[in-house]
Amino acid sequence: MRHNFIDRYANLDSPLHVLEARTKILGYLSLIAALLLMPGRNDVVLLVYAFVAAILVGASQVPLGYIAGRSLVILPFVLLAGIAAPWTNSFDGARFMALATRSFLSVTILLLMTSTTPFPELLRGLQKLGCPRILILNLGFLYRYLFVLTEEVLRMRQARDCRRAGRAPPRVELKLLGSMLGSLVLRSFERAERMYQAMLSRGYAGEFPVLAPRRFTWRDLTFLAGIALLIVSSFRYAGR
Amino acid sequence: MTEYAIRITRLSYSYPDGTKALEDVDLDVRVGERVALVGPSGAGKSTLLLHLNGVLSGKGMIRVMGKPLGDTALREIRRHVGLVFQNPDDQLFCPTVFEDVAFGPLNLSISPQEIPHRVERALRDVGLDQSIRNRPSHHLSHGERKRVALASVLIMEPDILALDEPSSNLDPRNRRHLIELVASLPSTLVLATHDLGMVMALCPRTALMDRGKIWADGETRRILADARLMEEHGLEVP
Amino acid sequence: MHIPDGFLSGRIWLSLDALSSVTVLYAARRLRVQASGHTVPLMGVLSAFVFAAQLLNFPVLGGTSGHLVGSALLAVLLGPLAAFLTMVTVLIAQALFLQDGGLAALGANIFNIAAVPVLSGYGIFRLAGGTQSHGRRLAIASFLSGWVSIELCALCCALELSLSGAIPLRVGLPAMTGYHAILGVAEGILTSSVLVFLSRPDLIRRGAGSRLPVADWVAVVALVAVPCAILVLAGSSNLPDPLQRLLASADPVYGRQGESEPFLSPLRYREFLRALTLIAGAIGSAYFLGRLMRGKRSKL
Numbered sequence: 001m002r003h004n005f006i007d008r009y010a011n012l013d014s015p016l017h018v019l020e021a022r023t024k025i026l027g028y029l030s031l032i033a034a035l036l037l038m039p040g041r042n043d044v045v046l047l048v049y050a051f052v053a054a055i056l057v058g059a060s061q062v063p064l065g066y067i068a069g070r071s072l073v074i075l076p077f078v079l080l081a082g083i084a085a086p087w088t089n090s091f092d093g094a095r096f097m098a099l100a101t102r103s104f105l106s107v108t109i110l111l112l113m114t115s116t117t118p119f120p121e122l123l124r125g126l127q128k129l130g131c132p133r134i135l136i137l138n139l140g141f142l143y144r145y146l147f148v149l150t151e152e153v154l155r156m157r158q159a160r161d162c163r164r165a166g167r168a169p170p171r172v173e174l175k176l177l178g179s180m181l182g183s184l185v186l187r188s189f190e191r192a193e194r195m196y197q198a199m200l201s202r203g204y205a206g207e208f209p210v211l212a213p214r215r216f217t218w219r220d221l222t223f224l225a226g227i228a229l230l231i232v233s234s235f236r237y238a239g240r
Numbered sequence: 241m242t243e244y245a246i247r248i249t250r251l252s253y254s255y256p257d258g259t260k261a262l263e264d265v266d267l268d269v270r271v272g273e274r275v276a277l278v279g280p281s282g283a284g285k286s287t288l289l290l291h292l293n294g295v296l297s298g299k300g301m302i303r304v305m306g307k308p309l310g311d312t313a314l315r316e317i318r319r320h321v322g323l324v325f326q327n328p329d330d331q332l333f334c335p336t337v338f339e340d341v342a343f344g345p346l347n348l349s350i351s352p353q354e355i356p357h358r359v360e361r362a363l364r365d366v367g368l369d370q371s372i373r374n375r376p377s378h379h380l381s382h383g384e385r386k387r388v389a390l391a392s393v394l395i396m397e398p399d400i401l402a403l404d405e406p407s408s409n410l411d412p413r414n415r416r417h418l419i420e421l422v423a424s425l426p427s428t429l430v431l432a433t434h435d436l437g438m439v440m441a442l443c444p445r446t447a448l449m450d451r452g453k454i455w456a457d458g459e460t461r462r463i464l465a466d467a468r469l470m471e472e473h474g475l476e477v478p
Numbered sequence: 479m480h481i482p483d484g485f486l487s488g489r490i491w492l493s494l495d496a497l498s499s500v501t502v503l504y505a506a507r508r509l510r511v512q513a514s515g516h517t518v519p520l521m522g523v524l525s526a527f528v529f530a531a532q533l534l535n536f537p538v539l540g541g542t543s544g545h546l547v548g549s550a551l552l553a554v555l556l557g558p559l560a561a562f563l564t565m566v567t568v569l570i571a572q573a574l575f576l577q578d579g580g581l582a583a584l585g586a587n588i589f590n591i592a593a594v595p596v597l598s599g600y601g602i603f604r605l606a607g608g609t610q611s612h613g614r615r616l617a618i619a620s621f622l623s624g625w626v627s628i629e630l631c632a633l634c635c636a637l638e639l640s641l642s643g644a645i646p647l648r649v650g651l652p653a654m655t656g657y658h659a660i661l662g663v664a665e666g667i668l669t670s671s672v673l674v675f676l677s678r679p680d681l682i683r684r685g686a687g688s689r690l691p692v693a694d695w696v697a698v699v700a701l702v703a704v705p706c707a708i709l710v711l712a713g714s715s716n717l718p719d720p721l722q723r724l725l726a727s728a729d730p731v732y733g734r735q736g737e738s739e740p741f742l743s744p745l746r747y748r749e750f751l752r753a754l755t756l757i758a759g760a761i762g763s764a765y766f767l768g769r770l771m772r773g774k775r776s777k778l
Contacts (some may be wrong), residue, residue, distance in 0.1 A: 006575050007376075014772050029581060036582055037488050047757060051764045058768020073577045074482040081485065084649040099644065103484030107577050110483075114574050118374070120335035122574070132506035134518070138567035140335045141522025142529055147378035148329055149530040157534075173536060174664060178671020181531055181546065185555070185672060188527045189681070192520040194330040197295045199519065201323045202344040202392065203315055206515065209346030333519070 006143070010118040014061040015219070017116045021125025023220035027227045028113040032106050034231040042238045046101055052230060053108050062115045071107045078103060119143050137208055145191075152187065156180050242306035245271045245400050245428040246292065253287060253298030261287045262298060263452040271399075274429040276439040276460065279449035280474035285432035286326070288449070289402045292430070293321040305399060319348060322398030322427075326405040328385035332377040337363075337388055340377065344396040362395035363388075367417060383414035390421070401427045407435045436464060436478040448473060479547075479635060479658075480572060480587050483580025487642035494638070495585030497704050501593060502566055504697055509559050512691075521560055524552060525567040532568070536664065544661045549591065550599025550627040551669045554608065554620065554686040558600045559694070561685075565592035590634045593701060595627035600686055602626050609687045612677060617670040624669035625662040632658035634705075 010017075016024075035049055057067055078100050114122070120143070127136045160176060246269040253262040261284050269275050277285045290296040292304065294314045302309040305320050325331045334340040341359045350358070363370060366387040377385055386406070393401070403422070407415045419441050422429065431443055439446060439460060446463045448456040450473040456463050463469065467477050486494075509517070528548040535543035548568075552561035569587050572578040579587045600623070603609070608619030636654040640647040673682070690698070 032483060032580075032582055036483060036491070047760070050757075050761055054761045054764035055768035055771075058765040059771045060768075061772050064765070070577050074484075077482055077485060080653070081644055084645045084653075099484060103482055103580075106483035106580055106582070110573070110577060110581055114577075119574075120339070120374070120376070123335065132503060134506050134509060134521070134563055135502070135567055135570065137518060138522050138525050138564065139571060141333060141519065142525040142567060142571050143335050144333055144376060144378065145329075145523055145526040146529060149526045150533070153530055153534060171667075174667045175671055177534065177536060177546075178668050179675050181534075181668060182672040182675030184527055184531070185524075185551075186676060188523040189520065191330065192516065192523045194325065194327070195333050195519040195523070196516050197290065198325055198331040198333065199343075200295050200314075200515075201293055201318060201321075201325075202396065203318045203347030204343075204515075205315060205347065208518075209343065333522075 006146075007118050009062045009066070009115050012061045012116075014059055014116065016056065016060045016112070018219060019116075019223055020216055020220050021117055021121045022128055023216070023223055024113050024117055025122070025125050025129060027224055028109050030227055030231060031109050034234065035102060035105055035109075038102075038234065038238055043098060045234045045238050046098060046105070048230075048234060049105055050101065053105055053112070056112055057108065060112060060116055062111075066115070067108060067111050070111055071104055074100075074103045074107055133208065149184070149188075152184060153180075156184070243270060244303070245269050245273070245305060246430070247301075247303040248288075248291075249301040249303075251288075251291060251298055251300035251302060253291065253296060261452055262291075265300070265452070265454055267447060267454065267457070269400075269428060269430065271428055272426070273445065274443045275431070276443035276446045277430065277432040277449055278434070278436065278439060278446055278464075278475065281434075282451075283449040283473075284452040285449055286404050287452075289323060289404055289430065289432055292400070292402050293318050293323050295323075315348070319396060320398055321400045321402060322393035322396055323402045324390055324393050324404065324406060326408060328377075328382070328389040331389040331392065332385060334377075336374050336376055337380070338373040340388060341392045341395055344392055348396065358395050362391040365394060366391045366421060382409055383411065386410065386414070386418070390418075394425075399427055400430065401425065402430045402432075404432050405434065406431070407433065407438055436475075440464065440478065448475075450474070479591065479631065480569070480579030481583045481590075481635065481638070483582045485642060485644040486583055486586055486638055487644075490638050490642050491582050491586055494589050494705075495582065497701075498585035498588040498593070501697075501701060502563070502588070505559055505562050508694060509563060512559065517556075517560055521556065521564045521567070524556065525564050525571070528552065528564065528568045529571055532572075538660060538664065544664055546668045547591065547595065547628060547631070547665055549595030549631075550603070550620070550623040550665070551672055553596045553600040553627075554603050554623065554669075554673060554682055557685045557688040558596055558690060561596045561600070562592050565596060586638055589705070590631050590638070594634055595631050597698060597701070598630050599623040599627040603686050609682060610679075612679060613674070616677075617674050620670035620673045621666035624666035628658050628662035628665045629655060 019027075031049075035046075038045055057064065081099060082096060117125075120140070123136055123139055123143075126139075127133070157180075160180065246267065248265055248267040251262055251265040252260070254260050265284075265288060267275075267288075277288065279285055287296065291298060291302060294309055294317050297309070304312070304317055307316075309317065332340045334343060338359055341362055342355050345355055345358055346352075359373070360370060363373070368384065368387050368391065372380065372384070372388075377388065380388065390406075401422075406418060406422070410418065415435075415438070419438055422431075423442055429443070431439065433439060443460055445458065446456075446460040447454050448463060448469065455473060456466075456469060464478055470477050528546075531548060532545045535545050538544040549561065549565050552564055555561070556564060566588055569579060569584065569591060573581060573584055573587075603619050603623040606619035606622050608616055608623070611619060632654040633651075636645075636647065636650040639645040639650050645653075
């Protein structure tokens with residue numbers, strides 16, 4: 001796993017990248033919520049949202065292939081829903097399409113948010129919006145140590161493969177995996193102990209210090225206003 | 241104005257499972273002095289260092305800058321003693337380099353306005369480019385991470401600098417830079433290491449540790465040249 | 479198992495978001511009181527561990543693959559409070575980094591994958607006498623806690639999807655619980671291998687061995703009672719009017735009838751194709767319109 005799979009396009013310079021983290025979080029979340037709460041089978045409104053999403057994707061400088069590729073994660077669920085469709089009360093191709101579209105658009109909007117914001121900044125935005133401190137800390141540690149752990153996993157896997165001769169029966173495979181995971185857990189405990197000592201050594205006394213995020217500009221205001229306008233008008237249109 | 245930066249008297253420490261790590265250790269270090277702690281793995285060097293800033297506490301008396309460890313608030317101690325760990329991945333735990341380097345001063349309640357300047361200075365002092373500030377530590381090379389770890393401690397302007405195996409896994413060029421950097425610092429130095437070349441370059445005085453005790457303490461050249469002593473404790477004459 | 483956005487009805491995802499937010503805030507506050515200094519870095523590193531471990535796949539049923547979920551394991555090692563928050567962290571990270579699970583559906587996923595499995599894993603482990611045991615007894619207790627936690631998770635998932643009208647119970651329940659019965663075996667085996675490998679009764683005592691304070695038991699009861707209330711409400715029409723309007727018509731597709739006439743039906747093949755081409759063209763132009771606004775090209 002490349003170490004830059006997170007934040008791969010987060011340091012580009014597009015009109016979407018310069019927005020503050022809080023703006024993006026609030027804006028994109030509202031878009032998703034509105035999209036999902038859109039009354040009934042309102043295909044016209046869905047199309048408008050798709051249109052807006054496409055503009056945003058274009059403006060973000062993030063490669064189209066990346067966004068399209070990542071959004072395929074919803075495929076298994078879509079397939080399951082599709083297979084189950086004949087057993088529902090009303091089987092209708094258009095309705096299924098609308099479900100798939102909503103799902104696809106939601107994940108695209110999510111991608112817009114995450115791919116245009118470096119993760120540490122996203123965390124600071126979440127913190128300013130009131131997310132519990134423990135989650136922010138944990139997410140920070142996860143982000144920081146994920147790469148270290150993945151390297152350990154890869155090394156262990158290589159070492160395991162060197163000692164293997166062909167595929168073992170599943171029971172044995174699982175036992176091997178179990179001991180790999182076990183030693184990873186052990187190392188995690190030891191690492192946590194050393195981290196704690198390092199934290200103490202630099203004056204940690206129970207509270208993690210806070211740094212201020214970027215400041216709010218007219219661009220943020222415009223973005224949020226645009227989104228609010230879109231949402232309000234789409235609900236009014238749909239409610240007619 | 242105290243003469244002694246560190247005074248350790250009859251320090252003993254056992255791990256929770258009972259193994260003795262330190263046994264009656266005595267060590268006095270003057271202000272501005274540079275002492276090396278050498279010895280085989282498992283000798284107790286790292287354990288001793290962890291006592292200097294109160295992370296571990298054993299039996300016996302420790303005085304830092306004249307004040308006993310028990311009396312002084314731990315936060316104060318950590319202002320005086322800067323400990324750099326062997327593995328930078330244990331010491332750098334924040335999402336970005338900036339946050340890691342700023343962690344110490346923020347804990348010491350230095351005003352947030354002053355922090356960016358201090359961070360900039362600290363990074364410059366260890367020879368790193370300012371552009372790495374917003375990058376996560378896992379994007380850096382091992383040598384760069386070691387420097388960031390050092391910066392995160394130097395930024396607190398400690399009187400006493402304790403380094404645990406600072407040159408481990410460093411290539412020759414980075415190692416040389418590190419030696420030059422440490423040589424230029426005015427703080428009292430306690431250096432725990434296997435790197436005897438570094439010891440000879442930096443520390444006039446050496447204490448030899450093995451199995452939790454100090455077996456010899458004196459002029460570096462004399463101790464490191466004593467073949468019988470060195471071999472007896474699992475070391476080689478450089 | 480991580481439900482994406484678009485499959486749950488408004489009623490379900492909004493209420494589960496509310497429930498999960500309250501639970502997370504409550505747990506965070508309780509943890510501040512109860513946790514020792516070591517807990518913070520430990521939770522952090524174990525979050526990274528679980529995230530990384532979930533990327534280690536093993537083949538199941540030729541074709542698909544499964545991975546360790548880890549809720550039960552964490553419950554035993556950290557105790558329910560810390561384990562819950564650690565899993566919440568992992569779920570948020572998975573949604574943000576891997577787009578595994580939607581943002582609106584996060585509340586539901588937290589309930590299904592963090593809350594229920596951690597609590598049930600903790601409970602079953604204690605009931606099976608895992609806390610004071612080692613060897614075979616430990617292995618069995620761990621296996622059971624792992625297996626049950628996964629099955630309950632799948633059950634909740636199926637219930638939510640069927641209540642939303644996306645995947646009916648007739649299909650969803652056997653599919654989910656059946657498939658996860660097999661995955662649950664793997665989870666159970668992995669959980670017990672790890673715990674037996676570690677054989678650290680001191681860790682287990684600190685984790686699963688910790689008794690849940692009375693206040694937290696009340697919270698657990700609420701955690702179970704509220705979804706049941708939701709189950710009841712989901713079927714009823716006795717909600718205040720504005721809420722009714724918002725939620726009633728928010729069922730995705732397979733739910734109640736919407737107000738307006740859908741653009742794409744009646745579905746005749748040629749018309750459908752023409753409409754599709756027009757739409758594709760419009761979307762494509764929108765994309766290129768966006769590109770015009772993208773500003774200076776920066777180096778990747």
